[in-house]
Amino acid sequence: MAAAPVGFQLPEGAVWFITGCSTGIGRALVxxxxxxxxxxxxxxxxxxxxxxxxxxxxxxxxxALDVKSKTSIDAAVTQALQKFGRIDVVVNNAGYNVLGDTEAISDEAARAVVDTDFWGMVDVTRRVLPVLRETNAENGGKQGGLVMNVSSMGGFVGYPGNAFYHSAKFAMEGFTESVAKEMPPDWNIHFSIIEPGGVETNFATTSIQIPDRHPAYESNPHSATTFMLGLMHNPEILKNFARVEDVAAAMYGIASRGGKIPLRVPLGPDAWSAIQADVEQLRVDIEAIKDLSMSVGSKEQLELLKALDAKSKK
Known part of the structure; x- marks a missing residue:
């Protein structure tokens, strides 16, 4: 049996398949x-x-690709293979947000954002995995590839007024981490979660739906969602956002630098700092209840979990 590949090497003339390319990060990466x-x-x-x-x-x-349609996904992948014969890097970037009071957002709007941001990514990923594993290896080609799922610092840290967007992005991160651990090393299939902070795109203007406010929240001077909506339109905040070209260049650098692909990649000082602060707060919080947590279950459970984690990292 051939030795498992070490890290990921971007092939010469690699083929990228990118969703959501009309604007923003997708457009800049193209x-x-x-x-x-x-x-x-x-x-x-x-x-x-x-x-x-x-x-x-x-x-x-x-x-043409609508990530909410499996028929559309299949047609797009088929066209890509007819043109180039392979796909080396898949970037699941399509997505948008619905921002507002959770009680005021309709079921239809909530489900639609999760269908696009989460299930669209799932369906594209499941369609391309056989391509990376099997099609890329045909005719002397190189097996494997890279799936980059564009999340957000909002896939790790939650903010008010974004409940369904966060739900989709948290789900994306859990899905990606699990599937990445399912891949046998010899398949040479890698995953990376991209977590940008604020980026100079039109995401905040054309890719966010803002429904009518819930009167109970709108009239409350302590409403955190009201504060969040104010930030969205604060020009001083927008001045500090990252250049979308820099985000695209960083994403390309992750794929092309060779070696181990990081599972999570915060992009921007705001993203790195917010995620780092959340990790530190989580560490404090779980340490405070360690005795209670450890009093439930058995040491055998802990050893089994350690063994499973070690197996998934091989």
Missing amino acids: QHIASKTSDRVVATARNPQALSYVDDNDRVLKV
Whole structure:
């Protein structure tokens, strides 16, 4: 049996399959690949006309894709394989937010954001895993690939007014961590969760739905959601957001640097600091209840968990 690959090596002329490329991070990543590398890219959007910023050529394929439709996903992946024969890096970037008082957000709006941000990512990932494992290895090609799931610092830290967005992103992170541990090392399939902080895109203006406020929260001077909505429109806050081009370059750097792919990648001082603070607070909180926690169950359970964790890291 061949030795398991060590880390991930981006193949020469790698093929990238990116969702949500009409604006923001997806658009910047397509532009980075098309203009600054020799890699190939499948740029997708619900409306392909939104991809007019990049030219169709031998290295660029523009494809219609609605991540909420398995039929659309299958068609997009099929077109990518017909054009390039393989897919090396999958970037699940499509998503949006619905921001407001949890009680005021309709069931339809709540389910729609989770369907796009979480289930869209799930369905794309499940469709491409056989491609990475099997199709890429055909005709002397290299087995494996990289799945980059674009979460947010909001996939690790929760803020008021974003309950369903956080639900989708927390679910994305749990799904990614679990599936990454399912991959046998010899398949050479890697996963990375990208956790940007604030980014200079139109996400805050066109990719966020804000329903009418719930009167009980809107009238309360201590409403944290009211404060959050104010931040969204504060020009001083927006001035400190990261350049979207820098986020795209960092994502490309993760894939191309060689070696071990980090499972979680906070991008930006705000993301790194917020996640670090949350980790430290969690450490304090669980230490405070250690005696109570350890009084339940048995040492045998702990040993079994350690063994399972060690097995998943091989």
